[in-house]
Amino acid sequence: MTSAATSMPIGGIIFLAIFIAIFGTGLIFLARAIGGQRKNNSAAKRDVYECGIPGQEKKESKVSVKFYLTAILFILFDIEIIFMYPWAISFRDFISSGMGTPVLISMGVFVAVFIYGLWWEVKSRALEWD
Amino acid sequence: MGQDILEITINSVKLILIFLMMVQAVPILVWLERRGSAFIQNRFGPNRVGPLGLVQLLADAVKFLTKEDFAPDKAVRSLFYAAPVFALIPATLAYAAIPMSTPISIAAFEAFGSTWGPYLFRVQGYEIGVGIVFILGVSSLAAYTILMAGWGSGSKFSLLGALRASAQVISYELALGLSIVGVIMMYGTFNLSEMIQAQQGPFQFSAFGYTIASTVDWIPNWGIFYQPIGFILFFAAAFAESNRLPFDLAEGEAELVAGFHTEYGGFKMLMFFIGEYGHMMIAAGLATTFFFGGYGIPGITAQELQQVIVGWGYADQTANILNAVLHFLMYNVKFAIFLWIFIHVRWTLPRFRYDQLMDLGWKTMLPWALANTILTAIVIYVVAA
Numbered sequence: 001m002t003s004a005a006t007s008m009p010i011g012g013i014i015f016l017a018i019f020i021a022i023f024g025t026g027l028i029f030l031a032r033a034i035g036g037q038r039k040n041n042s043a044a045k046r047d048v049y050e051c052g053i054p055g056q057e058k059k060e061s062k063v064s065v066k067f068y069l070t071a072i073l074f075i076l077f078d079i080e081i082i083f084m085y086p087w088a089i090s091f092r093d094f095i096s097s098g099m100g101t102p103v104l105i106s107m108g109v110f111v112a113v114f115i116y117g118l119w120w121e122v123k124s125r126a127l128e129w130d
Numbered sequence: 131m132g133q134d135i136l137e138i139t140i141n142s143v144k145l146i147l148i149f150l151m152m153v154q155a156v157p158i159l160v161w162l163e164r165r166g167s168a169f170i171q172n173r174f175g176p177n178r179v180g181p182l183g184l185v186q187l188l189a190d191a192v193k194f195l196t197k198e199d200f201a202p203d204k205a206v207r208s209l210f211y212a213a214p215v216f217a218l219i220p221a222t223l224a225y226a227a228i229p230m231s232t233p234i235s236i237a238a239f240e241a242f243g244s245t246w247g248p249y250l251f252r253v254q255g256y257e258i259g260v261g262i263v264f265i266l267g268v269s270s271l272a273a274y275t276i277l278m279a280g281w282g283s284g285s286k287f288s289l290l291g292a293l294r295a296s297a298q299v300i301s302y303e304l305a306l307g308l309s310i311v312g313v314i315m316m317y318g319t320f321n322l323s324e325m326i327q328a329q330q331g332p333f334q335f336s337a338f339g340y341t342i343a344s345t346v347d348w349i350p351n352w353g354i355f356y357q358p359i360g361f362i363l364f365f366a367a368a369f370a371e372s373n374r375l376p377f378d379l380a381e382g383e384a385e386l387v388a389g390f391h392t393e394y395g396g397f398k399m400l401m402f403f404i405g406e407y408g409h410m411m412i413a414a415g416l417a418t419t420f421f422f423g424g425y426g427i428p429g430i431t432a433q434e435l436q437q438v439i440v441g442w443g444y445a446d447q448t449a450n451i452l453n454a455v456l457h458f459l460m461y462n463v464k465f466a467i468f469l470w471i472f473i474h475v476r477w478t479l480p481r482f483r484y485d486q487l488m489d490l491g492w493k494t495m496l497p498w499a500l501a502n503t504i505l506t507a508i509v510i511y512v513v514a515a
Contacts, residue, residue: 009256016145016226017219018257023149024215024401030201031397046203048285049392067293071489074300077496081307084265084503088314091507095514104511111504118496127486127492 157187158252166301176354197396209282214401226255231458291389304369308499312506326424348429414468425461
């Protein structure tokens, strides 16, 4: 089991990814070859979907800035969560080596900062969708 | 991937088999979903093509193949065509890292004038030391697929659907990632095989220097008994991650037509489907592994079962393979139960509104996951003291 803890089969992962990419591309070409092209090739057909009226959109559609804010907040919090992983994996080892109390307290400080961040985020209405 | 040509070949075939298994599981799941929804809604569902309508999905695949390949004028064609192919990759890469049965060991043997082996084949695509981190990392690449499809289609419905879907996926990833910190703390490992090892045998744990064990053998030592809150949070977040109802805001038909795959049809659409069902399978496999003992059979450990099979009069080698087959069946039973829960929930609950969805993820599940982490840490600390 010790060798399993560090194994990282890069070769297998790359092999599988390349295999799927080739398989998927092959499927798309196969569907293209079998499906063929219909005679009707009018501009109305080649337009994107719109319900009942001629297409209205431009390429550079405007979207709510809210999504960017969500993405930024996600990155901040995700990094904080990733910091918890190495702590979580070695917490029991720290306890058995007598280091439990300082490690628990230091993580408590980190979690307090995390909770303050979450509280501030909710208070500043960064998560309101209206 | 291995030491010699035989091992490399078998490992490569194994990877391809896992991919094909995922692809062929999708028609079965779609059939189950359609028949199951019909059963729930007191309808018949597909029942004309073949026995119980089982061949329906084969007919659908032929129909998909004969559809005209189409891309709108406004589409960014490279992204539009690449997105469905990339939709397959994250789901499969992550699923291949989940162990599905006990490893099969093959003793050394003579063939073609040289000695081969000994080998240890795992019933999974590849064994990864940091399994959880890898699976979370790879499966979250699906957000890029969604954005590629949405932006590449050049349609406002697709773009809005893609933005919604990716915002939802990344928001619930926080709750998902945090809900398994407690699990990691429990087992002290990132490796999925070691987690399953830790869940073998009857229910027992030590606290304050005493060992508390169940009096009956068949109550297993599963993670769900230690991390019930973690399980609920994980499973709910997994629904959102795989864009399933009640969290399928990405394709809210009433407002967004069909979300990020509005402009897709035929085989490209089918490939998105495979990706979506693939994420469902990852969620089911991970829930099984973290909380329900993986391939472990309740009441008997892998070593004990090996002894029992040897007792039936089989050689060690054959017993090892039979053991792996039995564990593989057990894994699939648990896996299938979770997949059915996915389908059942889809046809039971209505959809959330978008702001409610985000509130649930950020303001409810994230604090609860944090509370679960703190609680687990304190309990482990107090109990071990």
